[in-house]
Amino acid sequence: MLVVLTIVTSVAALALAAWCGFAAYRDQSTKDWHFIGMAVVTLLALVQLIVGIVQLARGEKAEQGTALFVSYLLGTFFCVPAAGYMSLMERTRWGSATAAGGGVLLAVLELRLYDIWGG
Template structure:
């Protein structure tokens, strides 16, 4: 995995978490612009997925095992859409809280992906 790509996704995820956390603090549900932000984060995650699959296709391998890496990669891809779906079901401040939590979860998954791949490996 490329370090700059993991860093980019992590920063975007934390920005989304802060933004939606602020909305929750202000007692506001997720709005259309929050969903646009989620789309930007998810696009970055999808770019990461394509890069990871390309690296795997070229013979690069994660230092801590393929199955664990793929499980975390799949979790990263699903984190924001799952939070988005749950926030649609919860149209209160708690919907924003769910997305904020999803952003934090994605950031943690990214850090773990970096460890599994092997820091400095890519």
Template sequence: MFDALTVAVAVTALALAAWCGFAAYRDQPTKDWHFIGMAVVSVLAFAQLVVGVVRLTRGEKADEGSVIFVSYLIGSFAAVPAAGFLSLTERTRWGSVTVAAGAVVLAVLEVRLYDIWKG
């Protein structure tokens, strides 16, 4: 996998988690700026999905198997958008908590993706 992209996704996800966690601490729901941050993280996760699939089609192999690797790629791509949609239904501080939790999940998935690829 592309290590710099994995680190970039994990760091931006943790920054989003801290930002939304701070909003929840201040008793604020997710705002438009938070959704822009979610979009940035989602674009990076999509780029990682594309890079991972391209590397698999080139013949490179994940150490723990291609099926589990692609499953984690799809899950990491879907984590933040799913949390964003849930935060739209909960327009209280708990919407911000949901996005922060989704971003932390994405950061953990990035560590697991690295482990799956490198072994």
């Protein structure tokens, strides 16, 4: 695992969570700019998914098991898009809160992913 990529993805996810959380605090729904932020964070998660699969293909092993590692990789990739979809369905402040929750969840999943790899 690339530690720098994990840190950058976690920080970007927490920044997205703070941004969407502030929108929820101000009683605003998610806007187009929030979805652009979600796309950037999802792109970082996609890069991490690709890097993780390439490392596994090169013969490197996750400390706590390959199946668990791959499942967490897929979970990190789908976390923010799922929260974004749910925030589209709920066009109130709670949609912003859902997107903020997705960002926090992604940061937690990144920490767990690092731990599974053996960090």
